Amino acid sequence: MAGSPAFETVCAELAGFPNMDRWTARGTLQLALMDAGLEASNASAAQLMIVVERLLPRQLQSHGGADVNAICTRLRDVLSVMPETKSDSPEAVFARMGT
Amino acid sequence: MHQLAFLCVGIYTVMSAVVGVRLVRLYFATRRTPELLMGTAYLAAPACGYPLVVLGPALPSRELGSLFFAAGETGIVLGVSLFFFFNAKVFRARSPLAFAAAGIGSALMALTALEIVRGYLALGPGSTALASVRAASVVLLITLGSGYAWTAIEGGRHVHLMRKRSRWGMGDPVVANRFLLWAIAGTLQVFSAIVAATSLQTGGNMMTDAAPLLATSLVGAFNSALLVFIFIPPAWYTRWLTRAPGGALEAV
Numbered sequence: 001m002a003g004s005p006a007f008e009t010v011c012a013e014l015a016g017f018p019n020m021d022r023w024t025a026r027g028t029l030q031l032a033l034m035d036a037g038l039e040a041s042n043a044s045a046a047q048l049m050i051v052v053e054r055l056l057p058r059q060l061q062s063h064g065g066a067d068v069n070a071i072c073t074r075l076r077d078v079l080s081v082m083p084e085t086k087s088d089s090p091e092a093v094f095a096r097m098g099t
Numbered sequence: 100m101h102q103l104a105f106l107c108v109g110i111y112t113v114m115s116a117v118v119g120v121r122l123v124r125l126y127f128a129t130r131r132t133p134e135l136l137m138g139t140a141y142l143a144a145p146a147c148g149y150p151l152v153v154l155g156p157a158l159p160s161r162e163l164g165s166l167f168f169a170a171g172e173t174g175i176v177l178g179v180s181l182f183f184f185f186n187a188k189v190f191r192a193r194s195p196l197a198f199a200a201a202g203i204g205s206a207l208m209a210l211t212a213l214e215i216v217r218g219y220l221a222l223g224p225g226s227t228a229l230a231s232v233r234a235a236s237v238v239l240l241i242t243l244g245s246g247y248a249w250t251a252i253e254g255g256r257h258v259h260l261m262r263k264r265s266r267w268g269m270g271d272p273v274v275a276n277r278f279l280l281w282a283i284a285g286t287l288q289v290f291s292a293i294v295a296a297t298s299l300q301t302g303g304n305m306m307t308d309a310a311p312l313l314a315t316s317l318v319g320a321f322n323s324a325l326l327v328f329i330f331i332p333p334a335w336y337t338r339w340l341t342r343a344p345g346g347a348l349e350a351v
Contacts, residue, residue: 037263093133094277
């Protein structure tokens with residue numbers, strides 16, 4: 001199932017690093033998202049920024065030889081220039097409906 | 100007993116109408132589909148459908164009563180169908196299976212309601228004596244209950260997700276609480292549908308027997324209060340939920 005634009009962007013970026021391929025990148029990021037209580041289909045850039053800062057390093061450490069700092073810095077740079085799009089995630093919908 | 104039931108239906112009708120109008124007005128500001136689906140669902144089923152179905156048989160004029168009943172059933176089918184599609188659109192937006200389930204649920208609602216109205220036009224309020232009408236009513240209630248079960252499950256799942264997010268400084272505790280109340284409302288509706296379906300299945304009359312009347316009425320009244328806290332939360336309630344980091348998440 002396709003992920004949100006932010007998720008797909010991070011996956012594509014992550015897959016370009018050594019010892020990573022498309023499926024490993026996707027799986028690693030999915031695990032970090034699950035720990036954070038997020039879903040790939042509607043994770044926003046802001047939410048992924050927190051995941052990259054706080055949860056992804058631990059997942060990446062299990063990949064031998066990965067330069068965790070370099071990867072996370074690059075991913076943060078990519079996310080920081082992503083525009084925040086209006087979301088119809090369940091959280092966003094329920095936030096709007098109670099206003 | 101009947102007076103209490105009418106009072107509860109009245110409260111639920113008024114609250115649903117208020118929430119429905121608010122959500123439709125919100126749609127005109129945001130132009131987002133979920134607001135329109137949910138707002139129209141509340142206006143069609145609990146605000147118009149349920150009271151018309153209750154009022155129809157109570158009217159002295161058979162023709163007018165039939166018209167009210169048929170209009171009420173139509174409102175219920177429309178409202179519940181929109182409710183199914185709200186679940187699919189909001190919680191499973193990328194799943195064709197969810198939209199298929201919503202479509203099947205809507206078709207089942209429409210077909211069973213058609214049989215119920217057909218029986219009512221032929222026999223009036225006594226139509227529940229017909230085996231085909233009873234069977235259709237049971238299937239309608241099961242479909243309705245399944246839709247609310249879907250709501251309850253999605254609400255509960257999102258409470259769980261929001262709890263996890265709160266550990267990492269994400270997620271609004273007010274929205275987390277909204278998911279919890281949404282799950283509770285769905286669970287109560289499932290309970291109400293089960294009681295009503297069981298009553299019908301065992302030869303009872305859900306419009307006159309104490310157990311189904313009490314269950315549906317009290318659930319309606321309780322859910323009216325939940326509607327307020329979900330869609331029109333008072334300022335003191337929001338303050339209470341956000342009194343501490345993770346407020347609502349600790350409270351649940």
